[in-house]
Amino acid sequence: MHDIRLVGFDGDDTLWRSEDYYRAAEKQYEEIIGRYIDLHDAGTLRHLLEVERRNLQVFGYGVKGMTLSMIEAAIELTDGRIAARDLQQVVEIGRATLQHPVELIDGVREAVSAIAAELPVVLITKGDLFHQEAKIASSGLADLFPRIEIVSEKDPPTYARVLAEFGIDAAQFVMVGNSLRSDIEPVVRLGGWGVHVPYALTWAHEAEHGLAEAHPRVLSVESAAQLPPAVRGIVEAARNGG
Amino acid sequence: MHDIRLVGFDGDDTLWRSEDYYRAAEKQYEEIIGRYIDLHDAGTLRHLLEVERRNLQVFGYGVKGMTLSMIEAAIELTDGRIAARDLQQVVEIGRATLQHPVELIDGVREAVSAIAAELPVVLITKGDLFHQEAKIASSGLADLFPRIEIVSEKDPPTYARVLAEFGIDAAQFVMVGNSLRSDIEPVVRLGGWGVHVPYALTWAHEAEHGLAEAHPRVLSVESAAQLPPAVRGIVEAARNGG
Known part of the structure; x- marks a missing residue:
C-alpha cells in the first residue's frame, strides 16, 4: 500500500515531437551518401546506426553525437571519397536538427x-x-x-x-x-x-x-x-x- | 551579517586539468590545416575561435561542439580542399579529447x-x-x-x-x-x-x-x-x- x-x-x-526530425536528418544524410554509392546495396542507415551505437559511450546521446557519427560514417562508407563540401552539408544537418521548432x-x-x-x-x-x-x-x-x-x-x-x-x-x-x-x-x-x-x-x-x-x-x-x-x-x- | x-x-x-587538452587539440588541428595552407598568414586559431563563438548559441560548450566547429572551420579555411581522411582526423581529435585522463x-x-x-x-x-x-x-x-x-x-x-x-x-x-x-x-x-x-x-x-x-x-x-x-x-x- x-x-x-x-x-x-x-x-x-x-x-x-523529436524522432521526426531525426528521421528527416537521416533522409538528408542518405541523399548526400547517394551521390557516392548505390544506396540499394549499402545499408546506409544500418551502418549509421552501428557507428552511432559504437560511439554512444564516448559521445553520449543527442544531435551533436549523431552529427559526428554521420561524418565518420560518411567517410567510412565512401572510402574517404566524400568531398569536404558534402561533409559541411552533414554539419548543416546537425545544426538544423538542433534548431528545429x-x-x-x-x-x-x-x-x-x-x-x-x-x-x-x-x-x-x-x-x-x-x-x-x-x-x-x-x-x-x-x-x-x-x-x-x-x-x-x-x-x-x-x-x-x-x-x-x-x-x-x-x-x-x-x-x-x-x-x-x-x-x-x-x-x-x-x-x-x-x-x-x-x-x-x-x-x-x-x-x-x-x-x-x-x-x-x-x-x-x-x-x-x-x-x-x-x-x-x-x-x-x-x-x-x- | x-x-x-x-x-x-x-x-x-x-x-x-582541462584547458591543456583543448590546447593540445588545437595544436593537432593546426597541424592538419598546415597541410593545406601557410599557417603564418592564416590566423588559424583566431579563425577557429570565431567559428566556435558563432556556434556557441547552437552547439553550447564542450568538446563535441568544438569538434564540429573545427570541421566547419577546416572546410572554410581550406576552401573545401581538405580531404575527408583529414576531417576524420579532426573527429579523432574530438574523440581523444573526450577520453583524456x-x-x-x-x-x-x-x-x-x-x-x-x-x-x-x-x-x-x-x-x-x-x-x-x-x-x-x-x-x-x-x-x-x-x-x-x-x-x-x-x-x-x-x-x-x-x-x-x-x-x-x-x-x-x-x-x-x-x-x-x-x-x-x-x-x-x-x-x-x-x-x-x-x-x-x-x-x-x-x-x-x-x-x-x-x-x-x-x-x-x-x-x-x-x-x-x-x-x-x-x-x-x-x-x-x-
Whole structure:
C-alpha cells in the first residue's frame, strides 16, 4: 500500500515531437551518401546506426553525437571519397536538427496541467543538456515543471539517484513516456510504475527492451488525453497495495 | 551579517586539468590545416575561435561542439580542399579529447575535504553533460560532492536557479573557480562571494569579464592549498557584515 507522490514525464516524443526530425536528418544524410554509392546495396542507415551505437559511450546521446557519427560514417562508407563540401552539408544537418521548432504533441499541455493539479511532477529528459534546455524553453511547458532533470542515460541507477534527491521510494513514483527501454523498464525494475504512451516513430536503439508484455505496474495509453485517467488509475492501484 | 551556508566548486581547471587538452587539440588541428595552407598568414586559431563563438548559441560548450566547429572551420579555411581522411582526423581529435585522463590539480582533494568538513559543498560545472559526468566519475572526487550541478551556461540566472534549489541567498554562497567570467563575476553580481584560483591557461572566451580588480567580496589565491583559509576568511568577513 503506497501513495503515489511524484509523476515523471519524458520529453522527446512524449511531450514534443523529436524522432521526426531525426528521421528527416537521416533522409538528408542518405541523399548526400547517394551521390557516392548505390544506396540499394549499402545499408546506409544500418551502418549509421552501428557507428552511432559504437560511439554512444564516448559521445553520449543527442544531435551533436549523431552529427559526428554521420561524418565518420560518411567517410567510412565512401572510402574517404566524400568531398569536404558534402561533409559541411552533414554539419548543416546537425545544426538544423538542433534548431528545429518545438511542436507539442496534441493534448499534452492539458494532460500535464491536469496531473500537476493533483500530484507533484518532474520532467526527466535524456540527451544533450544545451539542446534539451533550449527545447524546454521553447516548449512553453517550463511553468508546469518546477523541477527539471536532464540526464545522460536513463537506467535504474539514474532513476534511483533522482528519486533519492526527491526523497521518495520507487513504489511512490510513476514515469510517463514513449520509450519502454528508457522510460518504463528501468522504473519498473526499481519497483515503480509506468504509463507507456507510444509515439508513431521509435529509434531502433530505443526499441530494444526486456519488459514483459502486460506488466501489472504498467499501463499503456494511446494519446495524451488518456494520461490523467491512467495516472489516477495507478494512484488507486498503488493505494490498494498493487 | 550573513552565515556562509554553501561553497560551490567549478570543475574544469579548478579541480582537474582541462584547458591543456583543448590546447593540445588545437595544436593537432593546426597541424592538419598546415597541410593545406601557410599557417603564418592564416590566423588559424583566431579563425577557429570565431567559428566556435558563432556556434556557441547552437552547439553550447564542450568538446563535441568544438569538434564540429573545427570541421566547419577546416572546410572554410581550406576552401573545401581538405580531404575527408583529414576531417576524420579532426573527429579523432574530438574523440581523444573526450577520453583524456582526468588529472586532479595538486592539493585539490585535501582542500575540498577540508572545506567539506566545515560547510556543505556543491560541484557546479559547465559543458557537455555526458563528458562532465565521465570526468566526475574518473576524478575520484564524487564522494566529496553529495550534490553535482551540470549547467549549460554559468550566468547570474543559472546561479540564481541553483541557489533557489538549495534555498539559500547569494550572500550565503561562495564560489571557487578559475574563471572570473564564469565562476566569480556572475556570483558577485548576485551578491555572493568568490575565491578566484587562476589556472595557467585560460580560453580566450573565458578571459573576457567585467569584474573590477580587487572586489571586496572576491579573494584570489595561487594554489589549492590556500583555498581552506580563503573560505574561512570569507566566512568571517560575511559574519562581520562584509
